[in-house]
Amino acid sequence: MTISRRKFLEVAGIAGSALLVGGRKPAAAAGSAQAAQVGHAEKSGVEFYGMLVDTTKCIGCRSCEEACNEKNGLPKPEVSFSSDSVFEKKRDTTPEAFTVLNKYPNEKEPDKPIFVRKQCMHCNQPACATACLVKALEKTVEGPVKYNKDRCMGCRYCMVSCPFDAPKYEYNSNLPYLKKCVFCFDLVEKGEKPACVEACPEGASMFGKRRELIEIARQRIYQNPDKYHPYIYGEHEAGGTSMLFLSSVPVEKLDFRMNVGTTPYPEKTTGFLYAVPHIFILWPTFLYGLSYLTSQKNDKESEHGKE
Amino acid sequence: MGRNNTVAFPQAKSPTGADTVKGFFRFVLSELKPKGKILTPFNVISGMIILGGLILIVIRFAYGLGSITNLSQEYPWGIWIGFDVVTGVAFAGGAYTLCFVVHILNFKKYEPILKATVLNGFLAYCFYAGALLLDLGRPWNVVNPIIGNAFGYSSVLFLVAWHFLLYTICQFVEVFPAVTEWLYWPKVRKYAKLCTTGAVIFGITLSTLHQSGLGALFMMASNKIHPLWYSGNIPILFFVSSVFAGLSMVIAESSISHRVFRAQISPHHHASFNDIVLGMAKGALGALFAYFFLKMIDLIHGSHWSLINTPMGHWYLVEIIGGIVIPIILFTIAILKNNVRLVQFTAVITALGVIINRLNVSVIAFKWYLPNRYYPSWAEIWVTAAVICMEIWAFRWIVSRMPIVNEHPAFPEEETIHHKETEVVQWKVSAS
Numbered sequence: 001m002t003i004s005r006r007k008f009l010e011v012a013g014i015a016g017s018a019l020l021v022g023g024r025k026p027a028a029a030a031g032s033a034q035a036a037q038v039g040h041a042e043k044s045g046v047e048f049y050g051m052l053v054d055t056t057k058c059i060g061c062r063s064c065e066e067a068c069n070e071k072n073g074l075p076k077p078e079v080s081f082s083s084d085s086v087f088e089k090k091r092d093t094t095p096e097a098f099t100v101l102n103k104y105p106n107e108k109e110p111d112k113p114i115f116v117r118k119q120c121m122h123c124n125q126p127a128c129a130t131a132c133l134v135k136a137l138e139k140t141v142e143g144p145v146k147y148n149k150d151r152c153m154g155c156r157y158c159m160v161s162c163p164f165d166a167p168k169y170e171y172n173s174n175l176p177y178l179k180k181c182v183f184c185f186d187l188v189e190k191g192e193k194p195a196c197v198e199a200c201p202e203g204a205s206m207f208g209k210r211r212e213l214i215e216i217a218r219q220r221i222y223q224n225p226d227k228y229h230p231y232i233y234g235e236h237e238a239g240g241t242s243m244l245f246l247s248s249v250p251v252e253k254l255d256f257r258m259n260v261g262t263t264p265y266p267e268k269t270t271g272f273l274y275a276v277p278h279i280f281i282l283w284p285t286f287l288y289g290l291s292y293l294t295s296q297k298n299d300k301e302s303e304h305g306k307e
Numbered sequence: 308m309g310r311n312n313t314v315a316f317p318q319a320k321s322p323t324g325a326d327t328v329k330g331f332f333r334f335v336l337s338e339l340k341p342k343g344k345i346l347t348p349f350n351v352i353s354g355m356i357i358l359g360g361l362i363l364i365v366i367r368f369a370y371g372l373g374s375i376t377n378l379s380q381e382y383p384w385g386i387w388i389g390f391d392v393v394t395g396v397a398f399a400g401g402a403y404t405l406c407f408v409v410h411i412l413n414f415k416k417y418e419p420i421l422k423a424t425v426l427n428g429f430l431a432y433c434f435y436a437g438a439l440l441l442d443l444g445r446p447w448n449v450v451n452p453i454i455g456n457a458f459g460y461s462s463v464l465f466l467v468a469w470h471f472l473l474y475t476i477c478q479f480v481e482v483f484p485a486v487t488e489w490l491y492w493p494k495v496r497k498y499a500k501l502c503t504t505g506a507v508i509f510g511i512t513l514s515t516l517h518q519s520g521l522g523a524l525f526m527m528a529s530n531k532i533h534p535l536w537y538s539g540n541i542p543i544l545f546f547v548s549s550v551f552a553g554l555s556m557v558i559a560e561s562s563i564s565h566r567v568f569r570a571q572i573s574p575h576h577h578a579s580f581n582d583i584v585l586g587m588a589k590g591a592l593g594a595l596f597a598y599f600f601l602k603m604i605d606l607i608h609g610s611h612w613s614l615i616n617t618p619m620g621h622w623y624l625v626e627i628i629g630g631i632v633i634p635i636i637l638f639t640i641a642i643l644k645n646n647v648r649l650v651q652f653t654a655v656i657t658a659l660g661v662i663i664n665r666l667n668v669s670v671i672a673f674k675w676y677l678p679n680r681y682y683p684s685w686a687e688i689w690v691t692a693a694v695i696c697m698e699i700w701a702f703r704w705i706v707s708r709m710p711i712v713n714e715h716p717a718f719p720e721e722e723t724i725h726h727k728e729t730e731v732v733q734w735k736v737s738a739s
């Protein structure tokens with residue numbers, strides 16, 4: 001008995017130390033606490049960057065799509081970037097296109113259609129990075145959610161978890177990777193703008209500190225109440241995202257997801273993960289006690305039986 | 308399966324010779340040969356399924372997941388996860404439930420079926436959770452969360468992956484004594500037996516956590532799973548349902564292997580078999596009741612009544628009535644009438660209900676709003692069937708060689724014999 005108990009405690013200790021820590025992390029997913037996770041403790045004062053997309057300024061030129069394609073070395077699409085024919089259908093991002101524009105009718109000014117960019121939202125507390133069991137997806141201190149492709153095992157749990165269905169997978173490759181916008185994190189780390197913002201001729205996509213972008217967006221809404229629908233998509237969605245959108249019409253008419261809620265997604269599993277260490281301590285104690293009691297009972301009863 | 312089931316256990320006086328390295332390999336090699344008739348209908352059909360499955364697996368690794376599966380950007384997980392892993396693991400819940408009853412509660416009555424159940428659980432984890440590797444885009448990276456430089460502590464899947472690994476080891480420790488008996492290693496067996504209690508306690512803890520963890524996996528998919536299935540209680544629901552899923556599987560499985568391996572089963576097991584089945588039915592009934600109330604609390608709490616009268620709501624009713632209410636009624640009747648047949652029949656219905664439930668959460672009610680729904684490709688189903696056949700082959704190979712459904716003549720189970728009479732007395736007392 002002693003051997004098995006000691007062995008058990010040993011194993012429980014090893015596993016426990018791995019799993020006990022498990023309960024702590026998700027809560028520390030926001031803001032500066034994220035720094036510890038990334039390992040840049042010294043950078044913990046850094047504020048999240050973001051991108052404000054003002055759809056009223058977008059002319060649908062697809063320069064952002066083209067810049068993204070080049071920056072990420074993606075295969076050239078069949079239809080050239082100067083063609084408008086892609087707007088006939090609603091498009092989603094693919095493993096070969098990390099950002100796509102879609103065209104929507106404008107009820108306010110029928111001759112000026114609305115173009116909306118669709119891509120990874122770079123959540124403040126990303127579901128995908130919480131879901132990833134090898135930290136292939138990581139929230140950087142600057143804000144971008146980046147991808148370390150060498151760690152990824154291709155479980156696609158990030159795809160199940162992402163409220164915006166942003167990550168895409170290379171199903172037709174025997175050496176597949178996950179594909180999504182990474183906010184040109186290499187450029188952002190150097191203090192530069194993402195390629196798509198750099199390419200935007202109209203200033204419809206704007207790069208900056210997330211907090212400042214929200215200020216700018218609010219200002220635009222206050223100053224032009226007729227032009228803007230008073231809502232900043234991304235300010236609170238899924239706990240807030242780095243991508244922020246302004247539009248002239250209610251955002252639900254532009255296929256923005258309205259069912260994501262405002263709770264940060266990692267919080268949905270914290271309750272469960274918090275319970276893990278408790279169960280790990282209480283269950284074995286309880287089970288051991290119970291087995292001890294029942295075996296005593298049996299012994300006594302067999303003694304009675306003999307009498 | 309029509310095999311020749313003469314037991315050929317190495318006798319105490321003629322050891323297997325597996326105590327030297329050379330002898331060990333010679334013995335294992337000689338045991339690898341199939342026993343009994345080879346060309347039975349079961350063998351031919353399952354052999355063809357496995358062969359086809361292996362070909363499909365080669366294609367899958369050569370050309371990627373998209374070549375044989377219907378997975379898409381919208382449906383990252385199909386039946387290889389939803390059925391093989393999520394459902395398979397729920398069915399393997401019988402192992403920890405019975406371990407709890409036998410080792411912790413000391414109801415020795417269930418001991419005769421314990422080894423077979425734990426073996427089944429062990430193989431289920433090896434094969435069904437192993438099928439996970441087929442679904443991974445880069446399966447060789449599966450070691451990363453174990454040895455990797457980056458531990459995703461915050462991930463439920465990280466927890467589940469670790470628990471799968473540790474629990475499979477626990478189950479191996481639990482079946483290991485039978486392996487030592489087969490090899491005739493009495494000394495090793497003595498030490499192996501000492502580890503059992505530790506492995507059992509640790510195993511039950513791990514099971515509690517990863518059975519519920521499998522449910523918690525879907526908690527972040529809150530805006531994708533139909534509200535009738537999504538609830539903050541998914542982890543608890545998965546845990547409770549794994550109890551009756553496991554028990555009904557043990558009932559169904561033991562009824563089959565009771566027939567197939569008839570000749571190997573020890574006589575006192577034959578005698579107590581009906582009693583065991585009825586006892587498990589009572590356990591399953593209790594868990595079903597608890598589960599039903601939890602489900603109802605969810606329904607009332609979420610005030611989803613209005614959703615009932617929609618196509619998905621009707622499907623929900625099929626699951627609740629067919630998979631929970633009817634089994635509750637039938638189990639109750641069967642227990643009152645001591646009807647073992649009815650228990651076995653109900654166990655099958657309960658198991659079907661669990662399959663529907665797990666598939667609902669992971670596949671069917673997942674993105675129920677999309678016009679282009681996922682349905683498995685024939686190749687996905689074929690591979691799943693191949694995995695099941697392989698598991699059955701492995702189970703059969705082990706049971707017809709190692710003392711699983713019986714006791715090794717050289718290693719009688721002292722404890723059982725010691726407790727048997729008192730157990731019977733106890734049961735009579737508690738029954739009256």
Ligand code: SF4
Nearest residue numbers: 120121122123128162
């Ligand atoms: S949108 Fe999805 S992929 Fe992008 S950061 Fe958020 S959870 Fe991750």
Ligand code: SF4
Nearest residue numbers: 132152153155156158
């Ligand atoms: S698919 Fe890759 S990036 Fe996504 S959760 Fe799995 S390991 Fe992480």
